Amino acid sequence: MATTHLLSLFVFIVLTSVVSSQQLSTSERTTLLNLKQWWGSPPSLTNWNSNSSPCSWPEVQCRNGSVIGLQLQTKELTGSMPPFISDLRNLESMFLHDNFLTRDFPRVLYNCSKLIELDISQNMFVGRLPDDIDRLSRLKSVELGANNFTGNIPPAIGNISALTSLLLYQNLFNGTIPPEIGNLSNLETLGLAYNEFASPEIPPEFGNLNNLKILWMSQTNLIGKIPESLSNLVNLELLDLSLNNLEGEIPSRLFLLKNLDSVFLYKNRLSGRIPSVMESLNLTQIDISMNKLNGSIPDDFGKLQKLEVFNLYSNRFSGQIPTSISQIPSLRIFKVFRNNLTGELPPEFGIHSKLESFEVSENNLTGKLPENLCAGGTLSGVIAFSNDLTGEMPRSLESCDRLYTIQLYDNNFTGEIPSGIWTLLNISSLRLTGNSFSGELPSKIAWNLSRLEISDNKFSGRIPSGISSWVKLNVFKASNNLFSGEIPPEFTSLSELTVLYLDGNSLSGEFPSEIKSWNSLTILNLARNKLSGQIPPSIGSLQDLLELDLSENQFSGQIPPQLSNLKLTSLNLSSNKLTGKIPSAFDNMAYQNSFFNNPNLCSTSPISNLQTCLTKSSNSKNFAPKIIAMITILSAFVAIVAVLFTMFVFRDYLKKKRKRNPTTWKMTSFHKLDFTESNILSCMTEANVIGSGGSGKVYRIGVGQPRGYVAVKRIWNNNKLDQTLEDEFSSEVQILGSIRHSNIVKLLCCLSSHNSKLLVYEYMVHQSLDKWLHQKKRRPETGSAPLLTLDWPRRLQIAIGAAQGLCYMHHDCSPPIVHRDVKSSNILLDSEFKATIADFGLAKILAKQEPGDANMSSIVGSLGYFAPEYAYTTRINERIDVYSFGVVLLELVTGKEANEGEGDLNLAEWAWKRYGEGQSLVGALDPEIKDPDTYMEEMSGVLNLGLVCTSTLPSSRPSMRDVLEILRRCNPLDELPEEMKEGREEFDVAPLLKRESYITHYDATSKNVPDDIHV
Template sequence: MTLMPPPPSLPKLLHIFISFIFIAAVKFSGGSSQHFLTSERTTLLNLKQRWGNPPLLRNWNASTSPCNWPEILCNANGSVIILDLMSKGVAGPIPPFICDLHNLENLLLYNNYITGEFPTVLYNCSKLTEIDIAYNLFVGRLPDDMDRLSGIEMIELGGNNFTGDIPPAIGNLSALLSLRLYYNLFNGSIPSQIGNLSNLLTFSLSYNKLAATGIPPEFGKLSELKNLWMEDCNLIGEMPESLGNLSSLEWLALNFNNLEGEIPPGLFLLKNLRFLYLYTNNLSGKIPSVMESSNLIGIDISENRLNGSIPEDVSKLQKLEVLHLFLNQLSGNIPPKVSQIPTLRVFKVFSNNLGGELPSQMGIHSKIEEFDVSGNKLNGKLPENLCGGGTLLTVIVFSNNFTGEVPRSLESCHKLQSIQLYNNGFTGEFPPEIWNLSNLSTLRINGNFLSGELPSTISMILSRLEISDNKFSGRIPEGISSCTNLHVFKASNNLLSGEIPTTITTLSQLFVLHLDGNAFFGELPFEIKSWNSLTTLHLARNKLSGQIPPAISYLQGLLDLDLSENQFSGEIPPPLSRLMLNTLNLSSNKLTGRIPFAFDTLAFENSFLNNPDLCSSSPISNIRTCYTKSSHSLKILVVILVLLAFITLVTFLCTLFVFRRHQHVRDLTWKLTSFHKLDFTEATILSGLTKNNLIGSGGSGKVYKIKIGKGGEYVAVKTIWNPRKLDHILEKEFLSEVQILGTIRHSNIVKLLCCISSEDSKLLVYEYMENQSLGEWLHGKKREPQCLDWPQRLQIAIGVAQGLFYIHHECYPAIIHRDVKSSNILLNSEFKARIADFGVAKILTKSNLGQTNTYSAVVGSFGYFPPEYAYSTRVNERVDVYSFGVVLLELVTGKDPHKGYVDMNLAEWAWRHYSEGNSMVEALDPEIKQDDRYMEQIRLVFKLGLICTRALPSSRPSMNDVLRILQRCNQLSEGEKKKVLNGKNVDDLDSKV
């Protein structure tokens, strides 16, 4: 599924370019400051004052020439012709005196906080040619006399709250080149008079909930139209034949509507058509065989559930670049002549019923970049020259019936980033040079009959390596340690042997390790503390021996441990009890002694089978009891005495430790830096750092709940202790959190009250959040007996979105959190959400604002960080959007992103569930899906979570868009709710921005 922002208007880009050249000429000439009109300076300064003196306009003052201000462009006479205040924090209505700028031509107010109805005061700006007030807070209906803007060429109104009908008077604006009304609340019909705009180049009405209406046939008169965007507009009926008259059309987007009938054949005769988006409608019929326009560049008719076969005539599209036919019910063979289209770059036909062999010449006549035929019934061999052009980035053919050897030509395909051949019948030795392709980040070849050995070196940027269920043999090379970005390594059910190399324990980014079903022997490496990200460890069905390393207990993120069917001996290390395991399997080994108390329950009754020398204190089936009846009482007495002695010793040591700690605290010189008005002192905090007040611990230190007043007020204190020298990474996280939380103020961001620091210790004092984290309520002990209902969940989502919107769009410079997850979302006594833990956040400087940024290490949490982390550390604020999308999916499904999925994370699972046409209700948390009153809201949030977790960062919405969608979702009318209650399907995907 492909969702895109509106395309840029060519005249607008040209206008901006010309304006830039003109600005440069005026600035360097120096004439602007000499000839500028004093009255217009006064008007501009009054505008600044009326709009709340935005900080970004601090350079506007009476002592400098406005023609030198970055937001102003003057003509040769020193009069303002362009006022560019895009994203400047402007707030309030547009005042009437703005037209005192008598020569104003372009008014650009995009992405601010301007309020009121459509500004009819602009009727008095006689020379105005462009109005851009998109993404503000305008409301109400558009005026019926909009044709008074007689000279206007560009109108940009997207991303507001305009309602009602689109006035027919717009059809009288004969000079109009671009009309963009997308993403509003228009609920009327589309006036046929728009067809009179003979000069119109771009028309965008996407993402409005119009009254069920068809496309006016009069649109066929728009002979100059290049871009027609009407996604998700509640369009019905058939596509008019007159659309075939749009001879200049390059881009047509009618997806996510209720159009029906056949695709008009005339669309495929439009010689300038470049992109066609018709997916998610009710269109019928086969793909027309008349797709033979010599200038067609891109086709995307995915998700229409079209049937039939791909016509042979598709090969006549000799300028076709992008062919998207995925997620349909197409059958038959792929026409061989498709391979002869010289311009073809992207070929995606996945998830259909296609059969037969692939065209053997694929890649010879064109430079293929993306190739995806997965999820079909294709057979035969992969084309030998698939990478003939040397441009191939992805080859994805999983879940077919391919046979033969993997083409050796892929060894020289140095741009390859992803190879996914799994679940086929490939045979022979896997080409050895593929392992070392310099850009390869994903290699998934499991489920074949491939053989060979792992090479001594493997691509250093590889993040996912899956070779399970093949015939690979030999050892795991020591050079595996060079794969420092490796997150998933699955090599189950092969013929691998030898000892597990110690170097594999240095892979600190590893999340999943599957080595089960091989012939590994020897002891498990004891130095495994570096696996601090590991969640899954499967080593079953090997010949491993020796003791189970107690160091496994340091893997605090471990959830799934399987060491069964080996030769491990000795006792089960008691420290393993520290782990919060979901699954544990130590069956069929040679373990002895008592099962640790934490695992001695019915929940783990199948975890220790076939270990004859193990015993249990509980009546677990198939495990013998540790004590005989005769000695039971005596041994209990011995245990009690030992416990009493141990408790006495521990109490003495703790008392001594606390005394020394407090003595050390008193001896230190402490510095308190406050960020809010405080009603406590540092002594109050230091004296409260006791064991009784400890409420949690993390990677950087412990967290205490300390009472600060007689009224029962509490604060939360995060400590970073180090008796020698503060760890460099912790120091950076501490400074980052202080720098960010100490300066920002927002009701949805946890409040940092102060920091208290000494030479070797740091204390951060926050407001205390009574209901702990969202993660606890969704997945932890808080889930029972009280659960979050849907209104609470939606308000939490809105609160988090407000906080992220603030740091992305209202902070200057902007801030990326980089670790948004449910455990970092705290809830106060009223379940209001606060975003916490800014230790890995980054501030975007002015120079790189809105661009990607390079960081030396991947941060974040498994299940929450986006796919671009797998191949790049260049990120922007869309990282937070992806993570927030995962949180939205958590809220609606109740599922934990860390567990419960095979070969995928929560986002991938949700996408697959949705794309396979499964009922959304099946995916919902049972605690919320019983109440039909909120089902429409839940559906919208589920879909918004999908769009936020799209793989391509640029296709994710901004937090500005996400927040508006959630706020509108919270305000669904009773009429819309009744539609849901009556069983009607209201397909309202506001998340497509």
Template sequence: MSHLCLSILFLLFVPMPFEATSQAIDTELTVLLELKRQLGNPSALAHWNSSSSPCDWPEINCTDNSVTEVHLRDKNITVGVPPTICGLKNLTYLDLYNNFIPGEFPTLYNCSKLEFLDLSQNYFVGPLPDEIDRLSTLVYLDISGNNFSGDIPPSIGRLPELSTLNIVQNQFKGTFPKEIGNLSKLEVLEMAYNEFVPMKIPPEFGQLTNLRYLWMTQTNLIGEMPESFNNLSNLEHLDLAINNLEGPIPSRLFSLKNLTRVYLFHNKLSGKIPKSVSALSLIEIDLSMNDLTGSIPEDFGKLQHLESLNLAYNQLTGELPTSISQLPALRDFRIFQNKLSGVLPSEFGLHSKLEGFEVSENQFSGQLPENLCAGGVLLGVIAYTNNLSGRIPESLGNCPTLRTIQLHNNKFSGELPQRLWTTFNLSTLLLTNNSFSGKLPSRLAWNMSRMEISNNKFSGEIPTGIASWSNLVVFQASNNLFSGKIPKEITSLSGLTTLLLDGNDFSGELPSEIISWRSLTTLDVSNNKLSGEIPVAFGSLPDLLDLDLSENQFSGKIPSEIGNLRLTSLNFSSNQLVGKIPKQLNNLAFETSFLQNSDLCADQPILKLPDCNSKLHQPDKLSTKCIAMIVALSLLASTIILLLSFFLVRDYRRKKHGQYLATWKLTSFQRLGFTKSNILSDLTENNHIGSGGSGKVYRIVVNRSGESVAVKKIWNSKEVDHKLEKEFLAEVEILSNIRHSNIVKLLCCISSEDSKLLVYEYMENQSLDRWLHGNKRSPIPGMNSVHHADAVLDWPRRLQIAVGAAQGLCYMHHECLVPIIHRDVKSSNILLDSEFNAKIADFGLAKMLSRHASAHSMSTVAGSFGYLAPEYAYTTKVNAKVDVYSFGVVLLELVTGREANSADENLNLAEWAWQQFSEDKPIVEILDPEVKEASYLEEMILVYKVGILCTHASPSNRPSMKEVSHILRNCYLPDGHAAKKVGSNFDVAPLLGRDTPYLSGYKHSEKGSAEDDNMINIV
């Protein structure tokens, strides 16, 4: 047959590729247009039409002119995924990340070639289907950030091609199967933040020999880590933090050659750290908050790439290997709260750019290493509660980056390096309980806010240059050798809250012009040689709570104005005071406040003081017996009448009071040290401290020690306001069942037919709103004038408040048996105790949700303008993200100093902040100038960015409170331990999962290593 005939036959019987391809794409076009219709025709897909090829649409990728990839992330999809999509026969890639898709796991079993499936950050509910193994071609599966629940089915272990499995942060409360260990190609396994039933890690997980990334933070793990983990030869990143693991660390874990990061903190691991450490690529090791014993392995000194070593909160003993101080990459070294001893190696700081050095609460002796700041980036030296001695190294005085020095409870001596007092960024200097000597400088570091030097041997006078210490908030200098007068210049420190000068040799009079001390809460000048009269101006200090002038030589009368103070402790004992004490102080709360002042008295004294009336001169005796008898008889008759009246009135009052008390019912939620009579008898205007939408608030002293409670009177009407009654019942129901250090404690409720009283712990520093914005408004009724609080509320304290409030909300949302949505989070509902610890308050609008529901319908909009999440405008369905939005506004208040409703004439604070953000304006320009300091800029910028993320218009684009709390806690650690360095490239990889729901708020890698996929930077 000729070539021509063969060609003709070929053309007749073989279909043309173009025609077949054209027909296939037409079919896929029909499928996609039907898919668009079933998805509700979202506006983001308006360009999907029949006049163009799907391969030209930005959401579609084609291979050989056939649809293989569909990218529908961030398309505002609010309906379920229809099976129609599997009409795309060559579909391999489906991305539905960050929408509002409800319902159960979608039916995609006819997508026979599907390799990549991302359903993360949606509203999916219910269990994973048992038949999930029908998706047998899957290589990548991400369902994180949903509400999937129940058990993980064993069938998930029958996905032979799977390399990435991400189920982070769902509502799984059942079990996970050992069959996951059968996924031989698995490289990334992420299961963090799920409340599984307490489970051991299956030994079968040790079969995952291709595993590079394992993340199981806070998944309720128990038992020992399986020894089979020694087989994970490709493991790079291991995070099993915040669980209940116990027993030893697998013997060869630190010998896995590819291992770079190990996070095992906050478990119950015991035994010794494995001595053999040959994973020379290790960058970060965190074994803190366990029960590890023994010594630190010498092999740690071989880890030339190690940047961070955290072994804090363990039971480690022995000396530090010298080789650790020679590591060239080490920047963060934390071994506090162990039982380590010996001398600190002298080479720390010489071989690496050390940023954090925390060795407190051990048994170290000898001197501090001389060259800690040789790298020029040291932020803190925290070495308190050891046996360290000698002088502070001179080199620390030449360290401009230094923010905090905490050396209290040691045996240091000698004078401080002169330049240390003025180190540029130093804000905290804690030297109490040592033997330091020398005099105070006239100039101090511009940023110094906290200086505690009590129980040392400092001497001389307080310099008049103290007026330049303008940012000082706490000054504790008790029990030193100071002498001379207390200079009047000290009264110019307007931000001062605590001043302790007791146990010195001061003499002369106290400064009388103290008007600038508007922030002072504690003043103790006891046990000195001070004399003169007590300044009348003390009575005008609005926040003074603790006043101790005892063991001095004060004379004259106690100013009556002092009676107007709301003091919790007072001591004027052992002076030379005379006259009548203020009537408000004639109270058992001050029973020991006036001892050894022989010429003090009181009107009708309750305290052990003479009656002032008994000291008055009596009239001259009359000379005639007649007048004497008349007077005697008159007195006798008057006495009889008074006694009869007294008993009649007493019996009537007792009866009346008993009837009155009987109408009230006390329901206790805590162990109480008072009765309902204590509360009811003091509900007077003198104790009224504020008012709110649901009634008045009183402060009532309930015992002799001066302990106070706050009482909210909900209503007082014969016709009960049912809305207020509903608020009352909601608040009692919630607060009586939860216990958390960052949620205000409800002690009891007292109710009658027409009034309801809620009795709380008293919060000395009242509301955050008052401190941030009180100076911008009229005083709150019943309160003293509000001072300029920003001078007191410095950035470390603001950050402390943000962390505390976040922890309270996180507990409500994620840790309560029944989740709680507050619905009215705002700065006026964040209360502050005497140490400025934040507590969430006012649950009158809160609702309790079932964990099985993603949202709850509200009949009416609740909350406060400026804090309301935008979804209130178009739906009555809300979830915990409304609280996240409101808390974001609070964070913006903290960093900008602006009020929620007054950022701009036409915009509230959240809208204004987003406008600044979208216009890419320099963040530093919008930070609160009152606290905007160079040493805190990175932390402030981070918190601002978290506020931006929290106030995203779309609920699914906001982080959870668990994520917010983790970020803020990583920025701030209590007890003086410095946090890791944060900033524009803050690494939240240990805290958040890949592709968390933040649009332009985050950068994340869509391709690359598993570690890159979990690296999320705030931008």
């Protein structure tokens, strides 16, 4: 009987608890539904309804039937914090980051007495933090970064004793840093970076933060010295004091910290010496670059046996590089360039560790390069220019397949280049100017070599006819060597060549009469050789040519009138044997220094040192029959070679086709196809390669009418693919294959085998936007169409099209898609210049995640297009795409590249600097834009929009929907769709520009390293 009574009592208690929890859930459901309505009923909360329990909603966490957590990050919430949110009495955690919430700090949260975690970062909150913020006494983690808070940080924050994480980065704080923060004995993370405090010193009280692991205070306007008290931070793992005005010596006890994992002190104005006592450190990264530190590099650095990254570049260090550093077993990155270092390089570099980057340029180093730099097989760059190094290039580099740049110019190297260097698998840049290297040019070089600079050496011999295989060569500088013989006609078939310097050699014979494919050439310098014969009229077909120097040769005959077709900024035909009348296009004072020492030239204008033409030269037509005969013979020869070449390629194609096993390939189609897998596989030859990237090559393959061509990207070449990676790839391809939008390139199908993946896209005739803006490849591939340029209406059309594609990805896809690598080279143009977004190799599908899961383990993307916050938080959201698209807008207006600003500034930094200095728009415009006065208002609007999109504060950037709306308003021919008019407030960039002008976006005095110089 007693047992029965106890069982009845237990059942009664359980039923009472269930009824009570159901009533509580019903009450809190009403509060949550009111929250949804208050914040604009975003589409992402459609599952919040009155027919289900809040505890079943993905954004809500419950315990015992009560709401304890809200995860509402990146939900496009608008408005302020409502007063009734305090009805959630048991709320412990609230994540609201990356939304559009406004107004002052939400004091209503004071009533949420159990709140432990609060993240309202990357919103648009304004005003000062309340002086009584310590009423949130149970907080352990608070993140208020990337908002618009101003004034002082209240001293009361030092009373929240439970705090373990305090992140106030990237606001508008312009007051003081309270020393009371030093009272937070449990604090592990302190982030005050990217604020403009009123010239503060680091409070000595920070030395009391015994549990601190991360101290992040970059660009906080710090002055004075690093306090000695920071040596008490025995648990510190990361110290970032970059971008400040600190001075003096680094405290002698600072490097006694027990568990320090990384130090970032770069881009300061520090001075003094580095201490030598570092025995007890567990450092993995040292970056104290871009300061004014001096003295020698302490030998004790070699005791840091876990050190991976060693960055001391752009300082004033002197003396020798300690041998002990070369013996560190974990060392990967070694950068000490731009100092005053002397002595020889330690020969053990590369023996004890797998070096990836080795940069010692711009010092006074002597001796030889270490022989075993690439012993680990991971070296990607050797950069040692501007030293006094001697000896030969190490032969061990021949086996370094990951090496993509060797820069040894301005040294005293001798001997021949090891033969394997020329054909390294990934080498793209070989810069050896200003040494005493010798030997002859090879017939074959690496497929990807695009930059070869060997001027001012002792190279000799003939230019090989096999130079026609150097298909990727873009820059070739070989001035002042000992080359001899004729220039082979095959040289003129290099279609990607833009810069050619062969001046100061002993080349002889006639210049090839027919130029095959130099359509991209901008500079041609053949001065100071022994070339003879007539100047070929075919040079006049090089529409992109800007500089032509044929001086100090033995050219004879008349100047071809076809040269008048060129828009030359520099012309030098002096010291030849030219005769006759100067073409009228050059018969003016602008070219008065272009024809010296040609006694038989005459001019109709008063050009100095030239006789005046009295009568038309009677000899002007004497050579016409000879020229015609030469052209006829050469054309016949070229036709015969073309036929033989075609037969060879076709035979090779048949052999490869027979060897293929079609059963090893699996095709997955996403559209109705008018070709088969055999059409694709049979044409995967080098002759069809049109580009390459980090994941493989891109081919243009003909598939017949009506489609014509497709683009095929080969993204993997691995014998063993991890099954997880295989599944992730298949899932992402399926998602991207389902996208249907006219401004996103179509993924037609995917072909898979055991060791390759082929993605087949629709082919864009005009290829990528960057080629039109920066590489001046403006002639379509469809024959001899008229020369086209990107005028302003076409540029605006491209901007609108690209914005439409990104807007679809961000706002119409579920889940949203963040591209993560938006840049001009990933915007493709069809025959009508309609823009399409391409290359989703870096795309991140935003699915439901726990807090913090949206972070990426590594930063991907392209330099010059990075959003600032991406570099230090790696948090993935749509605003990183908005920043990158803003850089593209600046490219369209200015014609500059993303990393091309002024001095060491990139494009975004340069544009903001101009804006801050009040400079006019006219000076920033791309000179290629015709009739700029007609479109000045539109260009000004797009430039301002580009500035706002590249704001350092993510919350200040517009959404892609707003960007698209503004661009359409800039275009008088484009009607705004009704759905974008309804319920949308007009977005005005002016207030944001005004607001942004009060903060420092970029440090104009910083010495950033150009991409083309350092790895």
